[in-house]
Amino acid sequence: MADSKWDVVCIGNAIVDVLAHAEDAFLAKHGMAKDSMMLIDADRAETLYEAIGPAVQQSGGSAANTAAGIASLGGTAAYIGKVADDQLGDIFAHDLKAGGIHFGTPRLVGGEPTARSFILITPDGHRTMNTYLGACVELTPDDVSADVVGGGQVLYLEGYLWDKPAAKEAFLKAARLAHHAGRKVALTLSDSFCVERHHQSFVDLVRDHVDILFANEAEIKTLYRTSSFEDAAEEVRKLGKTGALTRSENGSIVFDGDHWHTIPPMPTRVVDTTGAGDLYASGFLYGVTHDLGIERSGHLAAICAAEVISHVGPRPQASLAALLKEIVA
């Protein structure tokens, strides 16, 4: 394999999070499915923003959060995603660059504004997301170059991209470029509703294009139409994939061929689950690109997830590199 410029190249919807606290009754009143991500249009975004309480704004976006986590661990990452030429776009770009992450995707000028996700945190610490995609919709295959994709040991893609045709094409182009360059392709299924919306094409995608699969319990069961987590996991393993499947407070399992490990969760106080899966992926991908082996990579993933759910917001607050020392000591 050729030398790589980055450990991981991440592609995803480039989003600024608008985080507010809300009661469960608020979710019910506004027809939200708790713990899920719903896509909303500009009108709904406006209505919802008027209804929610005071908020904090922070860069988000699933794959971008993963890139931020890898950088915080001391790894290297590049990011491809579309923001507009506006103040939220400035915020998003600043936070990536401040983390040392390469970000060269041209901004959208004269179109929709930068995407935002209204994230409601219920008293139990769970997050429910309402995403207005805005400028993200204009991510196209032209934004994906062989130079950048070929420069990463692993290409990491989020299932959310599958919601828009041009982004889906960009996604497939990136996967082909990565494999052409001898790189690995990793995917997160992102959301069980997202898996449901694109069921068969996700089944095909995983089989044909993915080397490393991330999913939570609901997502993997939805993908393989089963009520058994173990059966769903076995489907992935039989395909010869590396898998990292999370079960929230029950930890996760990681596997690679015949190597199969149960990873206990790290005990922590859950303040806000936003970014849990994203930072889990940071830890695992850092591990596999630094030859830690899948078991230690799984433990590192759990540590990173625990850090991000211990505070409000989807990006790490503590230096993950310091936490990494616990696992490699």
Added chain:
Amino acid sequence: MADSKWDVVCIGNAIVDVLAHAEDAFLAKHGMAKDSMMLIDADRAETLYEAIGPAVQQSGGSAANTAAGIASLGGTAAYIGKVADDQLGDIFAHDLKAGGIHFGTPRLVGGEPTARSFILITPDGHRTMNTYLGACVELTPDDVSADVVGGGQVLYLEGYLWDKPAAKEAFLKAARLAHHAGRKVALTLSDSFCVERHHQSFVDLVRDHVDILFANEAEIKTLYRTSSFEDAAEEVRKLGKTGALTRSENGSIVFDGDHWHTIPPMPTRVVDTTGAGDLYASGFLYGVTHDLGIERSGHLAAICAAEVISHVGPRPQASLAALLKEIVA
């Protein structure tokens, strides 16, 4: 006194905070005076933003934070301040309205963008602010109406307004309107450098226009050119003012005529001092507008300050109304 629509009408620089962690060496390298507020221009804002780490964005502005605290206590507030017609302005306006605070100041169209303050939080939890005033500079006397100012039991003004001539005029107009309507005028000195910049006019202002004065130890000593906190406090008392003077970890003193009380600080872990003085003012002003007396108002002020320094960001996260029950029980 006529009925009031609001407990407090607050006027100040309308700012979105950009909060990031930094080491003390970073402050030194960039020539910042720790714990102070420095005004910066657009170029410096850009340079500084490129230098700081990943950030979170949250509505700020000293007097607006105070209004948010009063609303969180269950009180009523109106706010006057200038934001632009941009995304940061949307954030600022949303957070006030979501808190139930009246905010009707017309936005600035076609001028400078909404103000932002780059706030660096050092490992000891202290905050150092670098403020680009942007649209705030366009706050003028036309933005101050007798209707709004006369509608509050107390008018609350921040010393920061004194930095720009038009805002200063708006400030003086508001003070006159408030007294004409039989209302009280409260002022915070805001920052010791701000007091230094406008020394004599602040001395005159306090003497001639202010009923309730908020200041911290550095500010009040700078105002009265003394190294003795007690002497400085006595200067305020001799003028017949109500005073609330804070000494960070040493608590505060409150006085009104011959009534003089020492208020111990509430024990808390200091995470970020941003908003400490602002929320102290929320508690004290809520108290004096709800006939709690100055001693209990001082205790409430200390409770509100303790809440806001226990987390990152200048606005309360907990319901202050719940904390209020401790003091009125």
